[in-house]
Amino acid sequence: MQISDAEWQVMNLVWESSPVESNEVIEELAQLNNWSPATVKTMLHRLVKKGALKTESVGKKYLYRASVRRYDCVRRESRSFLERVFDGQAAPALMHFVKYAKLTPEEIAEIQELLDTKAAKKKDQWND
Amino acid sequence: MQISDAEWQVMNLVWESSPVESNEVIEELAQLNNWSPATVKTMLHRLVKKGALKTESVGKKYLYRASVRRYDCVRRESRSFLERVFDGQAAPALMHFVKYAKLTPEEIAEIQELLDTKAAKKKDQWND
DNA sequence: TCCTATCGTTTACGCCTGTAATCTAATTAC
DNA sequence: GTAATTAGATTACAGGCGTAAACGATAGGA
Numbered sequence: 554m555q556i557s558d559a560e561w562q563v564m565n566l567v568w569e570s571s572p573v574e575s576n577e578v579i580e581e582l583a584q585l586n587n588w589s590p591a592t593v594k595t596m597l598h599r600l601v602k603k604g605a606l607k608t609e610s611v612g613k614k615y616l617y618r619a620s621v622r623r624y625d626c627v628r629r630e631s632r633s634f635l636e637r638v639f640d641g642q643a644a645p646a647l648m649h650f651v652k653y654a655k656l657t658p659e660e661i662a663e664i665q666e667l668l669d670t671k672a673a674k675k676k677d678q679w680n681d
Numbered sequence: 682m683q684i685s686d687a688e689w690q691v692m693n694l695v696w697e698s699s700p701v702e703s704n705e706v707i708e709e710l711a712q713l714n715n716w717s718p719a720t721v722k723t724m725l726h727r728l729v730k731k732g733a734l735k736t737e738s739v740g741k742k743y744l745y746r747a748s749v750r751r752y753d754c755v756r757r758e759s760r761s762f763l764e765r766v767f768d769g770q771a772a773p774a775l776m777h778f779v780k781y782a783k784l785t786p787e788e789i790a791e792i793q794e795l796l797d798t799k800a801a802k803k804k805d806q807w808n809d
Numbered sequence: 810t811c812c813t814a815t816c817g818t819t820t821a822c823g824c825c826t827g828t829a830a831t832c833t834a835a836t837t838a839c
Numbered sequence: 840g841t842a843a844t845t846a847g848a849t850t851a852c853a854g855g856c857g858t859a860a861a862c863g864a865t866a867g868g869a
Contacts, residue, residue, distance in 0.1 A: 555825085557825075557826060557827085558761075558765055558826085558827090559826075559827060559828090560826090561765045561766065565768065575846070575847080576846090588827095588828080588829095589828075589829060589830090590829095591828080591829045591830065591831090592827075592828055592829060594829095594846080594847070594848090595827085595828075595829075596827090597847085598847075598848070598849095599825095599826090608847095614845095614846065614847090615846080615847075626766075627766055627767075627777065628781070630762070630765070630766050631762075631766065631774075631777060631778070631781075633686075634758070634759075634762045634766075637686055637689045637758070638689065638754075638755055638758045638759065638762075639755075640693065643778050643782030643783070643784060644782075644784060644785075644788040644791070644792070646759075646778060647775065647778055647779065647782075647784075647788075647792050648791070648792060648795060649755065649759060650759070650771050650774060650775050650778075651775065651792060651795050651796055651799065652795065653756070653759075654771030654772075654775075655771070656771060656772060656775075656799065657772075658800060660772040660775075661796055661799060661800045662800075663772070663776070664772070664775050664776060664779060664796060665793060665796050665797075665800075667776060667779050667780065668779055668789050668792060668793050668796075669793075671779065671784065671789060672786060672789045672790075672793075683855085685855075685856060685857085686856085686857090687856075687857060687858090688856090702816095703816070703817080704815095704816090716857095716858080716859095717858075717859060717860090718859095719858080719859045719860065719861095720857075720858050720859060722816080722817070722818085722859090723857085723858075723859075724857095725817090726817075726818070726819095727855095727856090736817095742815090742816065742817090743816080743817075
């Protein structure tokens with residue numbers, strides 16, 4: 554299931570504060586993006602239709618919840634990005650981001666640590 | 682200027698072997714994607730129209746060249762990806778890729794090196 | 810010189826997207 | 840109880856995209 558650019562904004566919001574009422578989403582995105590309420594409603598509706606959100610009726614209103622995991626969507630989107638732009642290779646993408654992104658020393662350290670453990674695992678015959 | 686998913690395939694090919702004749706592109710992508718020649722022609726035409734490719738006529742045929750730099754497109758696409766999926770933050774994206782991508786020990790080493798120099802620069806008051 | 814093969818251009822078409830107005834049903838206020 | 844508000848559903852519409860067939864011009868061979 555394919556989530557469009559604009560729809561990601563909605564999904565991000567829902568993932569962060571699930572469950573939400575449409576009101577909250579509408580207000581938030583009105584501020585963020587200058588979207589009209591109607592536009593946000595369309596997004597919500599489409600996302601429900603494509604199975605990314607589900608609703609639970611509470612009186613007159615609905616509560617919206619994600620029905621797909623953020624992780625899965627991130628993974629799919631990342632894959633497709635890598636495929637398109639870096640010929641499916643993670644390493645060049647990583648090099649690119651490291652080169653051109655702003656990173657705090659803490660972030661750098663954290664990534665290094667992760668790389669270390671990954672390298673260690675690679676060497677360890679029993680763990681790979 | 683926005684390059685679509687399918688168009689990226691064409692651009693990647695042109696960037697790699699510029700200048701190319703349409704023939705080469707058509708054959709290559711017929712194999713890779715099972716696209717009909719007509720489809721590839723459409724892609725080329727649209728890319729010329731949107732200013733991503735330019736042509737130089739050589740007799741009856743054209744030679745196609747990129748008229749936008751790969752780097753710029755990669756940068757724009759990366760930005761948009763980060764924005765959409767990781768709220769514009771490079772660090773979480775990096776963590777994600779490091780965690781879930783297959784990396785050879787050499788690649789890991791290379792990325793670590795780059796991170797080291799980046800960290801070093803950060804500390805050096807005269808270089809930042 | 811005329812036909813044919815070929816390359817680029819035009820046209821096609823249905824689906825997705827961004828953007829939004831309108832409609833309808835139900836709830837709330839008076 | 841009727842009017843006004845509101846939330847979700849339906850409809851709208853232009854432009855992009857994936858996919859491709861049809862068309863037109865031209866160069867090269869017969």
